Amino acid sequence: MSNSRSVGGASAARERINQEGNASDPLDKLAASTVSGLDTLGKIAIFGFGMFADLPFVVRHYFSEAIRQAGILVVSSSVVLWVFTLTIGLEAALLAHYILGNVGAQDYAGMFIAFAVMQATSASTFGWIFAAKVGCGYAAELGTMRITEEVDALRVMGMHPRAYLAGTRLLACLLAVPFIFVVTLTMMLAGGWVMAVQILGTTSSGGFLDVLWTFMTPLDVLLALVWSMATVVAIVVVSCYFGYNASGGPVGVGTNTARSMALNLIVASAFTGLFYQVFFGMNVAFPIAN
Amino acid sequence: MSTNSGFGDGNTLPLGRSSGTSTVHRGELDRERNVSVRDLRKSFGDATVMNGLTLEFEDNAVTTVLGPSGTGKSVLLKHIVGLLEPDSGRVDVFGKNIWSMNENARAEMRKRFGVLFQDGALFGSMNVFDNVAFPLRKHTEMMEEDVRDVVWNSLREVGLEAAANREPGALSGGMRKRAGFARALVMQPEVVMFDEPDSGLDPVRTSLLNDLILQVHEQHQGTYILVTHDIETARKVSDYVALVWQGTVIHYGPTAEAFESDDPFVQQFLTGSSAGPLGMD
Numbered sequence: 001m002s003n004s005r006s007v008g009g010a011s012a013a014r015e016r017i018n019q020e021g022n023a024s025d026p027l028d029k030l031a032a033s034t035v036s037g038l039d040t041l042g043k044i045a046i047f048g049f050g051m052f053a054d055l056p057f058v059v060r061h062y063f064s065e066a067i068r069q070a071g072i073l074v075v076s077s078s079v080v081l082w083v084f085t086l087t088i089g090l091e092a093a094l095l096a097h098y099i100l101g102n103v104g105a106q107d108y109a110g111m112f113i114a115f116a117v118m119q120a121t122s123a124s125t126f127g128w129i130f131a132a133k134v135g136c137g138y139a140a141e142l143g144t145m146r147i148t149e150e151v152d153a154l155r156v157m158g159m160h161p162r163a164y165l166a167g168t169r170l171l172a173c174l175l176a177v178p179f180i181f182v183v184t185l186t187m188m189l190a191g192g193w194v195m196a197v198q199i200l201g202t203t204s205s206g207g208f209l210d211v212l213w214t215f216m217t218p219l220d221v222l223l224a225l226v227w228s229m230a231t232v233v234a235i236v237v238v239s240c241y242f243g244y245n246a247s248g249g250p251v252g253v254g255t256n257t258a259r260s261m262a263l264n265l266i267v268a269s270a271f272t273g274l275f276y277q278v279f280f281g282m283n284v285a286f287p288i289a290n
Numbered sequence: 291m292s293t294n295s296g297f298g299d300g301n302t303l304p305l306g307r308s309s310g311t312s313t314v315h316r317g318e319l320d321r322e323r324n325v326s327v328r329d330l331r332k333s334f335g336d337a338t339v340m341n342g343l344t345l346e347f348e349d350n351a352v353t354t355v356l357g358p359s360g361t362g363k364s365v366l367l368k369h370i371v372g373l374l375e376p377d378s379g380r381v382d383v384f385g386k387n388i389w390s391m392n393e394n395a396r397a398e399m400r401k402r403f404g405v406l407f408q409d410g411a412l413f414g415s416m417n418v419f420d421n422v423a424f425p426l427r428k429h430t431e432m433m434e435e436d437v438r439d440v441v442w443n444s445l446r447e448v449g450l451e452a453a454a455n456r457e458p459g460a461l462s463g464g465m466r467k468r469a470g471f472a473r474a475l476v477m478q479p480e481v482v483m484f485d486e487p488d489s490g491l492d493p494v495r496t497s498l499l500n501d502l503i504l505q506v507h508e509q510h511q512g513t514y515i516l517v518t519h520d521i522e523t524a525r526k527v528s529d530y531v532a533l534v535w536q537g538t539v540i541h542y543g544p545t546a547e548a549f550e551s552d553d554p555f556v557q558q559f560l561t562g563s564s565a566g567p568l569g570m571d
Contacts, residue, residue: 144414145413145414148409148411148414149407149408149409149411150411150412150413150414152368152373152405152407152411153405153407153411153413155371155372155373155397155400156371156373156400156403156405157400157401157424157425157428157429157477158397158398158399158400158401158425158428158429159397159428160393160397
């Protein structure tokens with residue numbers, strides 16, 4: 001099958017290293033696994049470009065399936081995301097209460113929420129949970145479809161499996177994630193407000209919101225949304241790649257699901273480092289990059 | 291071991307189905323077939339699976355591809371429908387080499403095929419009714435009311451009306467195959483392929499499924515290609531038998547001719563004897 005063939009010369013290079021290298025030499029092993037890793041990344045990139053190239057076709061032919069996938073995403077995954085992030089908001093306010101209270105600055109609990117929750121935590125936590133809940137689900141679902149020949153069945157029915165399976169999921173995420181993320185952010189902030197104002201009485205509601213909006217702007221929300229969307233796109237591409245190319249029966253699906261999870265967590269963490277510096281590093285209210 | 295061109299030496303050829311003794315005239319065999327493969331070669335790593343396989347499938351007949359495990363029967367089916375690209379050789383479907391087409395043209399070509407996979411390959415996220423309706427909803431402009439009529443007819447044909455609302459996971463192996471069969475037929479394909487329709491079924495259900503294949507073929511006609519190990523299935527449903535071993539066709543011809551063959555390999559395989567050229571390796 002064409003999609004199972006080696007891409008470019010990376011596989012050949014890996015084979016050459018395997019053949020020529022001494023298997024017990026750690027450097028050769030490192031070189032072989034590096035080449036193998038780069039090979040996989042290249043294939044994921046090609047697969048991802050293909051998914052984006054499929055989007056116009058998906059909109060024309062499989063839009064109803066994309067809407068169905070978006071519905072599944074909202075119904076089955078958003079509650080998990082919202083509950084988890086509500087908890088983070090509650091915990092952040094709890095920390096603010098005790099840390100700031102020790103120095104008599106509890107009125108600034110809103111600042112703690114603005115920086116620790118909105119900027120530092122919202123998109124990164126969203127990415128990690130999305131990788132665990134949605135990404136693993138996609139990898140396992142597509143992998144199972146692959147080994148039970150459902151992907152082949154789609155193809156012999158004249159469908160375009162990559163567009164139908166991966167492209168529709170990508171479009172579903174592009175449609176649904178902005179809504180899910182904004183509600184997620186609201187849940188985080190609400191968690192902070194409930195803990196700081198209603199439960200612990202750290203500060204008044206007006207004081208909390210005044211400080212919160214002093215250190216947080218609508219632009220911050222937009223930037224966090226861009227950050228979370230970029231993370232989600234990467235997660236969907238990685239998950240769909242590993243699921244769509246699963247082989248080797250149930251063990252192969254399990255292995256690919258685990259690999260997609262590991263890579264997605266790395267991607268979400270790397271994006272956190274990158275986007276936090278790019279978007280909020282030069283924030284005049286809190287210039288962490290200076 | 292002899293290689294048989296498969297078309298006999300006389301002007302008429304007896305067909306092997308137990309149900310009848312119809313004949314195909316020699317002149318009809320000279321035209322271009324719906325499905326043919328020529329000098330097909332395919333390897334996976336060091337393992338050569340297709341080794342110059344050439345075969346022309348008879349139109350409007352049931353051809354069974356028999357052979358020991360691992361000889362490339364299922365790989366042959368995947369080549370015919372374009373799921374696998376050969377290392378060399380060509381696959382002609384409806385007069386065109388499928389690997390000279392672009393992917394969209396291949397997708398269009400595949401709409402003229404119906405394939406029953408080993409385990410039915412039903413979509414786990416849909417019930418039986420929606421599985422059967424899926425090709426109609428995706429590839430036709432039919433109104434939902436008409437889709438329902440066609441699907442109910444298909445389900446009635448395979449005896450699955452009562453299971454229409456069940457999920458694939460709640461079906462027995464035989465029911466999954468019948469549902470897959472209904473889905474494969476719903477677009478009224480010109481070529482229908484079966485990948486081991488008898489696998490995992492007891493002898494009675496295998497026999498019932500074979501009856502169903504014969505009944506549906508008589509009703510709809512078309513080029514049917516079965517891959518199986520089961521000799522009784524081949525004897526019962528086939529007009530033609532192709533015996534594949536080590537990636538090549540070692541016998542092709544009408545069913546009766548295959549079962550009367552004095553070729554030691556053909557004899558051994560069709561009688562299931564342990565004595566003969568075919569060993570465990």
